[in-house]
Amino acid sequence: MGTLQFNNTFFSKVTFTIVFLLFGIGNIQAQMGCTDSQANNYDPTATQNDGSCTYDPVNVSTTNTYPLDAILSETSGLIYWDDNLWTQNDNSDTNLYALNPSDGAILNSISLDPEINKDWEEISQDEDYVYVGDFGNNVNGNRTDLRILRVSKSSIVAGTPQIDIINFAYEDQIDFTPTGANNTDYDCEAFIIADEAIFLFTKQWVSNETRIYKLPKTPGTYQAALQDTYAINGLVTGAVYKKNEQLIALSGYSNFLQPFVFLLYDYTEEDFFGANKRKLEINLPFHQVEGITTDDGLNYFITNEKYTATGTTQQLHTLNLTEYLEEYLNVIAFEESDQFKIFPNPATSIIEIRSNMSSFPITYTIVDSAAKKVKEGTLNGQNSSIDISELSVGNYIFQLGKETINSFRVIKR
Numbered sequence: 308m309g310t311l312q313f314n315n316t317f318f319s320k321v322t323f324t325i326v327f328l329l330f331g332i333g334n335i336q337a338q339m340g341c342t343d344s345q346a347n348n349y350d351p352t353a354t355q356n357d358g359s360c361t362y363d364p365v366n367v368s369t370t371n372t373y374p375l376d377a378i379l380s381e382t383s384g385l386i387y388w389d390d391n392l393w394t395q396n397d398n399s400d401t402n403l404y405a406l407n408p409s410d411g412a413i414l415n416s417i418s419l420d421p422e423i424n425k426d427w428e429e430i431s432q433d434e435d436y437v438y439v440g441d442f443g444n445n446v447n448g449n450r451t452d453l454r455i456l457r458v459s460k461s462s463i464v465a466g467t468p469q470i471d472i473i474n475f476a477y478e479d480q481i482d483f484t485p486t487g488a489n490n491t492d493y494d495c496e497a498f499i500i501a502d503e504a505i506f507l508f509t510k511q512w513v514s515n516e517t518r519i520y521k522l523p524k525t526p527g528t529y530q531a532a533l534q535d536t537y538a539i540n541g542l543v544t545g546a547v548y549k550k551n552e553q554l555i556a557l558s559g560y561s562n563f564l565q566p567f568v569f570l571l572y573d574y575t576e577e578d579f580f581g582a583n584k585r586k587l588e589i590n591l592p593f594h595q596v597e598g599i600t601t602d603d604g605l606n607y608f609i610t611n612e613k614y615t616a617t618g619t620t621q622q623l624h625t626l627n628l629t630e631y632l633e634e635y636l637n638v639i640a641f642e643e644s645d646q647f648k649i650f651p652n653p654a655t656s657i658i659e660i661r662s663n664m665s666s667f668p669i670t671y672t673i674v675d676s677a678a679k680k681v682k683e684g685t686l687n688g689q690n691s692s693i694d695i696s697e698l699s700v701g702n703y704i705f706q707l708g709k710e711t712i713n714s715f716r717v718i719k720r
Contacts, residue, residue: 338352338353338354338355338690339353339355339356339357340352340353340355340356340357340359341353341356341357341359341360341361342354342355342356342360342573343356343360343573343583343635344634344650344651345362345631345634346360346361346362346583347360347361347362347363348360348361351650351651351657351659352659352690352692354661354690356573356574356582356583357582358580358581358582358583358584360582360583360584360585362585362586364586364588365585365586365587365588365631366587366588366589366590367568367587367588367589367590367626367628368589368590369589369590369591369609369624369625369626370625370626370627371624371625372622372623372624372625373410373411373622373623373624374411374620374621374622374623375406375411375610375620375621375622375623376411376412376413376621377621378396378400378404378413379394379396379404379413379610379621380396380612380613380620380621381396381397381398381400381612381613381621382394382395382396382597382598382610382611382612382621383395383396383397383427383428383429383496383544383597383598383612384427384428384429384430384431384439384440384496384545384597384598385430385545385547385597385598385599385600385608385609385610386430386431386432386437386547386600387408387600387601387602387608388432388437388460389464390408391405391406391407391408391414392405392406392407392408392411392600392608392623393405393406393430393437394406394430394598394610395424395427395430395439396424396427397424397426397427397428397443397597397612398424399423399424400424401418401419401420401422401423401424402416402417402418402419403416403417403419403430403437403439403458403463404416405417406623408608411622411623417463417466417468418468419439419456419458419468419470422456422470424441425441425443425450425452426441426442426443426444426446427439427440427441427443428440428441428442428443428495428496428544428597429442429495429496429497429498429545429546429598430598431498431499431500431505431546431548432460432500433500433524435459435460435461436457436458436459436460436500436524437457437458437460437463438455438456438457438458438473438498438500438505438524439455439456439458440455440495440496440498441453441454441455441456442454442455442475442495442507443494443495443496444491444493444494444495445488445489445491445494445510445512446488447485447486447487447488447491448483448485448486448490448491448492448493448494449483449484449485449486449491451476451483452474453474453475453476453477453495454472454473454474454475455472455473455475455498455505456470456471456472456473457470457471457472457473457524457526458470458471471525471526472526473505473522473523473524473525473526473527473529474527474528474529475522475528475529475530475531476529476530476531477493477520477530477531477533478520478530478531478532478533479533480493489512490512490513491512491513492509492511492512492513492514492516492518493509494509494510494511494512495507495508495509495510496510496543496544496545496597497510497517497543497544497545497546497557497558498546499546499547499548499555500524500548501548501550501577502550503523503524503525504521504522504523504524504577505521505522505523505524506519506520506521506534506577506579507519507520507521507522507531508543508546508557509543510542510543510544510559511542512542514538515538515539515540515541515542515562516536516537516538516539517536517537517539517543517557518533518534518535518536519533519534519535519536519579519580520532520533520534521534521577534577535578535579535580537580537584539557539559539569539586540561540586541559541560541561541567541569541586542559542560542561542562543557543558543559543569544558544559544560544595544596544597544598545557545558545559545596545597545598545599545609546558546599547599547600547601547607549601549604552572552604552636553572553573553574553575553582554570554571554572554604554632554635554636555570555571555572555579556568556569556570556571556599556601556607557569557570557571557599558596558597558598558599558609559596560594560595560596564592564593564594564595564614564617565588565592566588566589566591566594566595566596566609566611567586567587567588567589568586568587568589568599568607568609568626568628569584569585569586569587570583570584570585570586570587570628570631570632571583571584572585572632572635573635583635585631587628587631589609589624589626591611591624593614593617593619594611594614594619594622595611595612595614595619596609596610596611597610597611597612598610604632604636605627605628605629605632605633605636606625606626606627606628606629607625607626607627607628608623608624608625608626609623609624609625609626610622610623610624611624648660648661648662649705649713649715652715652716653715653716653717653718654695654715654716654717654718655696655717655718655719656694656695656696657692657693657694657695657696658692658693658695658705658715659690659691659692659693660686660690660691660692660693661689661690661691662686662689663689667686667687667688667689668685668686668687669685669686669707670683670684670685670686670707671683671684671685671686671693671705671706671707672705672706673693673695673698673703673704673705673706674703674704674706675701675702675703675704676701676702676703678704681698681703682695682697682698686707695717698717699717700717700718700719701716701717702714702715702716702717703715703716703717
């Protein structure tokens with residue numbers, strides 16, 4: 308997977324958090340609230356996300372669209388591995404296909420014969436394996452042979468795939484009466500691999516919710532344990548997971564084929580629905596989006612399968628979600644080290660200071676772009692607010708003692 312890159316745009320981003328390595332590790336007393344500055348109910352005093360953030364509806368456009376080969380008319384999953392995209396069909400095709408991320412052209416195919424493709428609806432990965440989800444269940448909702456194929460990456464590279472099987476059933480499904488097409492809440496088209504476990508995100512045709520189930524990622528036969536449910540108001544079709552960034556992006560569409568990306572981020576451990584939950588609708592009406600992946604957490608690839616009724620052909624699309632995730636991802640990347648935070652930036656009347664310093668008080672100074680001191684004071688604890696309402700519009704330097712922390716900007720609304 309790629310490494311998040313930083314550039315000057317980060318330091319000019321509206322309402323962002325700057326985190327710098329300054330002092331040793333200390334303890335910050337948690338104050339619960341919405342910590343996402345892009346949310347309607349952002350609380351600048353909150354130090355721990357409580358999952359309460361709400362957002363205005365957003366519609367995003369693709370940055371590029373590429374046609375896919377006719378053989379991929381039922382492309383149904385997507386991963387980014389070894390600088391290529393990989394996908395699979397959800398019909399009888401038993402191949403994995405490597406695609407060029409630049410144009411979607413097929414670069415290679417690997418057969419998983421003699422395995423049978425009953426309904427391969429998703430592809431996922433960890434460091435050592437590719438996982439293929441043969442768990443599509445929308446025909447009658449009564450499959451008793453749900454499974455995930457685990458294929459070692461080294462064997463794929465060698466051209467001789469070595470395959471293990473993970474069999475499972477939903478622990479709470481007790482009725483296997485045929486439901487008819489697209490009339491079950493026990494369908495699944497999305498999963499992630501997190502540490503030693505698989506997490507399934509169900510596609511619930513009846514309730515339009517999604518449930519999370521957990522099972523081991525090692526070969527065997529298991530009961531998938533129900534973890535959580537969320538009213539996503541749509542049909543989930545794909546997932547991509549960024550462990551270090553505490554970020555999951557789900558793809559899906561509404562009953563009227565309005566595709567979306569649903570972002571889960573800033574959660575704690577496996578509480579994926581416990582923090583930020585943000586839906587971004589995609590300007591691709593009547594596209595049955597089935598797969599999603601990313602390398603850097605900012606730029607995404609999505610695929611849609613052919614949908615004859617609307618004349619939509621199979622395609623690869625790119626999405627740039629920098630506007631929605633750059634602030635968060637930059638904060639997460641910096642927070643892997645010791646911390647010092649100044650936000651928001653730009654600011655209007657108040658800046659918030661949070662640090663892991665263990666020794667107080669400490670003197671701060673603010674100087675303007677002409678190096679003139681315009682404000683000074685004392686920080687008395689790890690969480691402080693500074694009134695800057697008297698400062699004019701412009702750029703300023705924040706200093707602790709004699710150490711320059713960084714610049715911030717004052718704007719007037």
